[in-house]
Amino acid sequence: MMSVIIFNISGLAMILLLIAKKVEEKRRKPFFISNVISKGDTHIRGLYLRMVHFYSEGKEKTLLLLKRRIPLHSRNSLNKLFSFLREKRERYINEMRDSRLLKKPDGISEFFKNMSDIEKGNGEINDVYEDARQNDSVGLGSQNSEEEVK
Numbered sequence: 001m002m003s004v005i006i007f008n009i010s011g012l013a014m015i016l017l018l019i020a021k022k023v024e025e026k027r028r029k030p031f032f033i034s035n036v037i038s039k040g041d042t043h044i045r046g047l048y049l050r051m052v053h054f055y056s057e058g059k060e061k062t063l064l065l066l067k068r069r070i071p072l073h074s075r076n077s078l079n080k081l082f083s084f085l086r087e088k089r090e091r092y093i094n095e096m097r098d099s100r101l102l103k104k105p106d107g108i109s110e111f112f113k114n115m116s117d118i119e120k121g122n123g124e125i126n127d128v129y130e131d132a133r134q135n136d137s138v139g140l141g142s143q144n145s146e147e148e149v150k
Helices: 002-027 032-097 110-120 132-149
Strands: none
Touching: 002 032
16 A cells, blocks of 8 residues: 555656746756756755765774674683682681581591691501401401512
């Protein structure tokens, strides 16, 4: 429906321009429709130039934003996030080491108690704890090897 209306209007405009041209040829003076069209052309050209200028500036600003500003800002934000997480991690580790639970002798496991003794210099990681089961197996193993040798 809309295309039919636009088609009719453009057809009438073409007929009007043809009639205006015939009148100009007979009078040998510009017709008022030609004057209106000429003035409209200058305004349309000015509008076109403003739009081209607006487009080129917008394109330049957008490319600057996409290629420079956003990567710079994201890199800055990422660095701030990493430093914040590093500080939190260090604070958490320090709080974990200074924990009251670790200072209580009954609140920690044997492994951590042994590690504490080792850090204080009271033992070594490779210390062998005497166990009755270990003595029996070692003793039997040594007897068997002696018998085999004889």
